Amino acid sequence: MNICKNFKFLRLTGCCMRNFADIRPEQKPTYTLEKLAHRELIRVHGPEVLPFLQGLVTNDVSHLQRPDGPSSIYAMFLNKGGRVLYDTIVYRTESPDTYLLECDREASEEFRRHLRTFRVRRKIDVDSIDDEYVPWVLFNTEKCGEQVGEKLQRNKEWELFISSDPRLPTLGTRILAPTDFNGLLRAKEMIVTPPSSERNYQLLRYKQGVGEGSEELPPGKCFPLEANADFLNGVSFNKGCYVGQELTARIHHSGVIRKRYMPIRLTAPLGANQTVQSIAGANLGRVFGHAHNHGVALLRIEQVLNGHQELVVDGERCFAERPDWWPSDLPSKRRQAFTD
Structure with a gap:
């Protein structure tokens, strides 16, 4: 009887040891x-x-x-x-x-x-x-x-x-x-x-669809709200005047922002032609930076995100994504701009 109890004890001990071995210290994040x-x-x-x-x-x-x-x-x-x-x-x-x-x-x-x-x-x-x-x-x-x-x-x-x-x-x-x-x-x-x-x-x-530097944000080519400065905590609408402030405020209050920088996913290496088009051949934007099948492009919001267009760049399919850090509920004026 004692032998049976000892065997039972050993079996329980073995289970506990195996469970103990499965418990590892939490790995440090890299x-x-x-x-x-x-x-x-x-x-x-x-x-x-x-x-x-x-x-x-x-x-x-x-x-x-x-x-x-x-x-x-x-x-x-x-x-x-x-x-x-x-x-x-x-x-x-x-x-x-x-x-x-x-x-x-x-x-x-x-x-x-x-x-x-x-x-x-x-x-x-x-x-x-x-x-x-x-x-x-x-x-x-x-x-x-x-x-x-x-x-x-x-x-x-x-x-x-x-x-x-x-x-x-x-x-x-x-x-x-x-x-x-x-x-x-x-x-x-x-x-x-x-x-x-x-x-x-x-x-x-x-x-994330964030442009940076003179290659991705070519001087004199886009407005700050097209580069998502309002979503990236980069513009104040309450401070005093600064160079270019009048048009920036006007665009903000009118809500007419038809293009924005977005992340894109490529299906093939990008060649010299960096224009994003629809299957029908309409120009919808341009890629300003890319690496490892990912890139950032300035695209027309309504046609790309709400129109379910199939996108092509340099003859190959590409996919545009709405960044998850964009506001989920845009102001009504901007929402109206998407349907103009």
Whole structure:
């Protein structure tokens, strides 16, 4: 009888041990850390820097000066006709007289020239700090929008400025680091890896339908609301005047926005022809960036999303998607524009 009980005990013990073996510690999430080689930081400094920037960008820079305000904002510089010239992320610093502006590296020289043109008699210094700091991005495609700043252990060797992307939580966390930063981060509760062909910042943006830089947002070719600046927290309709403000406000209040940037999925490598067409041959938009069968295109909203059109680019099928970060219920005026 004792033997039977012992055997029963052994069987129960075996089951418990097997169940115990199935319990593993929760795996740490994997984040990608990528140096943004195509972006550059510009320092704008001076006692009148706030009114200077307020008169040039679409967003309200004064939010950065509030004690409880954000550490960065997304904004655009427009020409007098209200079309986009440059996209930027504006970062606050410890000095209220100094801001850092992130811009496209290829357009950096023209961007600085544009800023200096509007200085007039203001004491404003505009210079590149490319030899001091460079931007990085840290993101996780599975844990979109998770705040990771508190998980990064501060290393006294590096002075890092950490800020969530002001456009979309999905786009990760911006890190401004010294130029000699080697990309090694000490982090709690996560694993940090370098980018790969399947997991990188460009592909992340394309899947969200977010254009960036002079190639994807060609200067003078689109309006800020077509580039989703209103949905990406990049425009203020309550601040004072700025270059291009009149037409931007008029488009916003009329609600007539017929084209927007959207993510597209390609079925074949894209050739020289980047015009998106219907099967019947009508032009519906243009692709401005693509990689690994994903891209970003400026497309006609009504025909593409509500008309159930079969889309073709360079002779091959492609599919446009409505970004999940777009408002689910658009204002009635804009809804009316879709049916014009």
